Amino acid sequence: MSDPEVTDQLAREHGLSDHEIALIGEVLGRRPSFAELGIFSVMWSEHCSYKSSRRYLQKLPTKGACVVQGPGENAGVIDVGDGNVAVFKIESHNHPSYVEPHGGAATGVGGILRDIFTMGARPLASLDSLRFGPLDDPHQRYLVRGVVAGIGDYGNAFGCATVGGEVTFHPRYRKNVLVNAMNLGIARADQIFLAKAAGPGNPVIYVGSKTGRDGIHGASLLASAEFDADTDAKRPTVQLGDPFTEKLLLEACLEAMATGAVVGIQDMGAAGLTCSSFEMASRSGTGIEMDLDAVPQRESNMSAYELLLSESQERMLLVAEKGREQEIFAVFRKWDLDAAIVGRVTSDGHMRVRWHGQVVADVPVDPIAANAPVYDRPTARPADFEERQKLDLAQLAPESDPSAALLQLLASPNLCSREWVYRQYDQLVGSSTVLRPGGDAAVVRIPETERGLALTTDCNPRYCALDPYLGAQHAVAEAARNVAVTGARPLAVTNCLNFGSPERPEAMWEFAEATRGMGDACRALGLPITGGNVSFYNETAGEGAIPPTPTIGLVGILDDVTCAVPAAFRGAGDDVILLGETRSELGASEYLAVRHGIERGAPPALDLAAEQRLQKLLAAAAARRLMRSAHDCSDGGAALALAECAIRSGFGLDVALPATGLRPEVALFAESCARALVSCSPSNSAAFLALAREHGVPAARIGQTGGVRIRIAPGVDVSLPEAHDLWARTLPEALG
Amino acid sequence: MSAARVGVLVFPGSLDDRDMLRGLELCGAEAQFLWHKDARLPESLDGIGVPGGFSYGDYLRCGAMARFSPVMRAVLEFAQSGKPVLGVCNGFQILCEAGLLPGVLVRNRDLKYVCQDVRVAVEDPGKFRAELPAGRGLVMPVKHGEGAYVPDPDHKPRVAFRYVGGSPNGSTDDIAGVANAAGNVVGLMPHPEHATDPLLGSSDGGALLRSFLAACVAARTRR
Numbered sequence: 001m002s003d004p005e006v007t008d009q010l011a012r013e014h015g016l017s018d019h020e021i022a023l024i025g026e027v028l029g030r031r032p033s034f035a036e037l038g039i040f041s042v043m044w045s046e047h048c049s050y051k052s053s054r055r056y057l058q059k060l061p062t063k064g065a066c067v068v069q070g071p072g073e074n075a076g077v078i079d080v081g082d083g084n085v086a087v088f089k090i091e092s093h094n095h096p097s098y099v100e101p102h103g104g105a106a107t108g109v110g111g112i113l114r115d116i117f118t119m120g121a122r123p124l125a126s127l128d129s130l131r132f133g134p135l136d137d138p139h140q141r142y143l144v145r146g147v148v149a150g151i152g153d154y155g156n157a158f159g160c161a162t163v164g165g166e167v168t169f170h171p172r173y174r175k176n177v178l179v180n181a182m183n184l185g186i187a188r189a190d191q192i193f194l195a196k197a198a199g200p201g202n203p204v205i206y207v208g209s210k211t212g213r214d215g216i217h218g219a220s221l222l223a224s225a226e227f228d229a230d231t232d233a234k235r236p237t238v239q240l241g242d243p244f245t246e247k248l249l250l251e252a253c254l255e256a257m258a259t260g261a262v263v264g265i266q267d268m269g270a271a272g273l274t275c276s277s278f279e280m281a282s283r284s285g286t287g288i289e290m291d292l293d294a295v296p297q298r299e300s301n302m303s304a305y306e307l308l309l310s311e312s313q314e315r316m317l318l319v320a321e322k323g324r325e326q327e328i329f330a331v332f333r334k335w336d337l338d339a340a341i342v343g344r345v346t347s348d349g350h351m352r353v354r355w356h357g358q359v360v361a362d363v364p365v366d367p368i369a370a371n372a373p374v375y376d377r378p379t380a381r382p383a384d385f386e387e388r389q390k391l392d393l394a395q396l397a398p399e400s401d402p403s404a405a406l407l408q409l410l411a412s413p414n415l416c417s418r419e420w421v422y423r424q425y426d427q428l429v430g431s432s433t434v435l436r437p438g439g440d441a442a443v444v445r446i447p448e449t450e451r452g453l454a455l456t457t458d459c460n461p462r463y464c465a466l467d468p469y470l471g472a473q474h475a476v477a478e479a480a481r482n483v484a485v486t487g488a489r490p491l492a493v494t495n496c497l498n499f500g501s502p503e504r505p506e507a508m509w510e511f512a513e514a515t516r517g518m519g520d521a522c523r524a525l526g527l528p529i530t531g532g533n534v535s536f537y538n539e540t541a542g543e544g545a546i547p548p549t550p551t552i553g554l555v556g557i558l559d560d561v562t563c564a565v566p567a568a569f570r571g572a573g574d575d576v577i578l579l580g581e582t583r584s585e586l587g588a589s590e591y592l593a594v595r596h597g598i599e600r601g602a603p604p605a606l607d608l609a610a611e612q613r614l615q616k617l618l619a620a621a622a623a624r625r626l627m628r629s630a631h632d633c634s635d636g637g638a639a640l641a642l643a644e645c646a647i648r649s650g651f652g653l654d655v656a657l658p659a660t661g662l663r664p665e666v667a668l669f670a671e672s673c674a675r676a677l678v679s680c681s682p683s684n685s686a687a688f689l690a691l692a693r694e695h696g697v698p699a700a701r702i703g704q705t706g707g708v709r710i711r712i713a714p715g716v717d718v719s720l721p722e723a724h725d726l727w728a729r730t731l732p733e734a735l736g
Numbered sequence: 737m738s739a740a741r742v743g744v745l746v747f748p749g750s751l752d753d754r755d756m757l758r759g760l761e762l763c764g765a766e767a768q769f770l771w772h773k774d775a776r777l778p779e780s781l782d783g784i785g786v787p788g789g790f791s792y793g794d795y796l797r798c799g800a801m802a803r804f805s806p807v808m809r810a811v812l813e814f815a816q817s818g819k820p821v822l823g824v825c826n827g828f829q830i831l832c833e834a835g836l837l838p839g840v841l842v843r844n845r846d847l848k849y850v851c852q853d854v855r856v857a858v859e860d861p862g863k864f865r866a867e868l869p870a871g872r873g874l875v876m877p878v879k880h881g882e883g884a885y886v887p888d889p890d891h892k893p894r895v896a897f898r899y900v901g902g903s904p905n906g907s908t909d910d911i912a913g914v915a916n917a918a919g920n921v922v923g924l925m926p927h928p929e930h931a932t933d934p935l936l937g938s939s940d941g942g943a944l945l946r947s948f949l950a951a952c953v954a955a956r957t958r959r
Binding site for chain 2: 152156157243245247248336425426429430431433436562
């Protein structure tokens, strides 16, 4: 089969714009070959080039005392003491997971795991932030089951604990579900590996699975365009995952790195062999000569184009020191994995690709990798931006039955128990999991040390839909609070920015606002952003776009992991203390959405200085072991948080919320920021309250734990077993 | 008396091997890994642990491939000589497939992987009895997709552990673990190596691992 003739029309079908087609002509001084067209189309895809987002990402804060490696590598790296570093990142696999939920989610997990161990770190913990349409839609139930099984099947068989994440449902995710996978690994600070192709003459070695025809154009055609009526036909662009091979690849890569013969290494993820080789060469200012006939192949008669663009999973490209190839081969033989020299590093800055004895691509590296087109897309504030934030509480009927309201919230899909999801994940392999899923942040011990890391993912898409700037700030603040209630000190952020089409000015405005909010909040809280990814085109013809969803992954540290504080109560007779101030804020709340079907109003105001005072208080109190439990107060307000502490512990409570001048439903369900619920043994309450005063955090003892009822004045009095039952039943009943 | 010298098997796809090694060391053992391609065991080994995971990916029936590994012939002889062997989760599945324990493990009742803490009651753990009197309750996690035990119809199992309050997987008679007739081979689905530190939820697994090690030392002195 011969290559098709490269025409402008063919280039357009590859997703390239006329401007980009002209640019290719300038770079090459000629028309590209078919293989070269494939290279340009993936390298300049939105997914690989960040051409619409780059100018916004450049404004985010990326520096901080703990940062060892910021954005630009496979993952961010921070110092976590004792000579250890944490390597972490979050990444989306949204489009593939909609088209084929099991395979899409599984390979999303596989991809992020490779990003971590390609840097020399052993993966320690995974989190997954998932968004679906409403559960009453059978197709959504199919998607939830498939995605959760896919995450479990891959992570469980690979052997990395899944310790947290989030699952939310909203009609606007119906046609564009989100699967954001985060992983964190630990490496020694002096043994980090980077994706570089340094040292002309050094061999370029391909390791891992053989290359097949799966996943071709996953990055360019699937991830970089919105969905339409032909979406199902894109199923072949979804890759197939094999966690068993990935586990062998992990062990083999870490062992190969330990030989000292590895110069640089990069996983073959999006855009496969093309992207990995270009990025490695670009970072080192070198070139690569590659012979595609040497690539281990699973299928016969693969063309140069297919070999360059395949997104077959569980593959790595590494550059070794010349003369030490055999040390690398011995390791991969031991693990029964393929390893083959497929090229050499050169000094001329060109990518020269041979296939069947012919040069099929000869292109300069930098104009393609480092100097891809950058766009300043038009932005437009949605016309209804001000209108949708208007909410007149006086028009809202007073809550007639606060107990029923609480039970309804507890049973609602966004607030009910997530156990149906996380019990399908191995939460424990590695013997490091101190606080398991279901609380605020998970806490894992850093192996062989006294320290622990607290991990969370957060974003409230309703806040972001109503006000992307404030919503993104809330995502950062809530993530930091979730980490802080475990007693940890927030350290650094990774982000996964899920948005609609950047070619639509309203979506681009949402992106601009959300990144601005995220940057401002991170600067105020002293949190560097060490990397992440952008997922545009989460919209479907005729169905609209997802709510803007800038998911925040946040890592915090506990110097003494035995001080970690769980979210649930620990016993009867403990004092319950509410931290922070509740204001008359019901806009954008779960209460309004669930109880009244209203999704409007301004999200709660954010006081980042108060958030920081609260964080410092929680860390200090945890270090002095003054708290028995601590839980973030956010979605569903104080009443929901109190009920969760009771339900998850089996201990009831009897408290009265400070309700001065507030309507009962506001005192119970408002989602005001910078609040948390703490329980202390009575002998520690006075010391804790004094510490709160010192830190300038409003604190009120509101009652005690114990009994078999959830009593929250004003107006809530429900049976604990009944509340537990309603809360626990929703997902199993919907999903089986 | 010197510490028990134990080996932990490593197959491609073993996942809890490092945790089992560390758990056994915490309980006082001298532990080392045993590679699946090695047909010979080291001299003076007192016991063998077969860890959890997805050996060979477990794309076929769990444990069905691992039993053909070169190391397994040596493990078979080792067990037949009366030396203690402990199989956990995938290790239990492998010992059943290899014929060292009776019965077989099949897909969980609800066809889903399950990870949660369970309580088991000790019944007859063969020679692993040092800290495991009959009736003792142990809290340990399970994490598996194929943990429903089905006994061999011609061979009444010696039940070592039984789930309390119902099994998480549909095991026949709530069986969580069994011993062989000689009492030197024990397999179970719950993970003692993940329950050796109260910080991680439970330290009950330590009692089981120490009982295994005591059996290892006893078998050595008898030689």
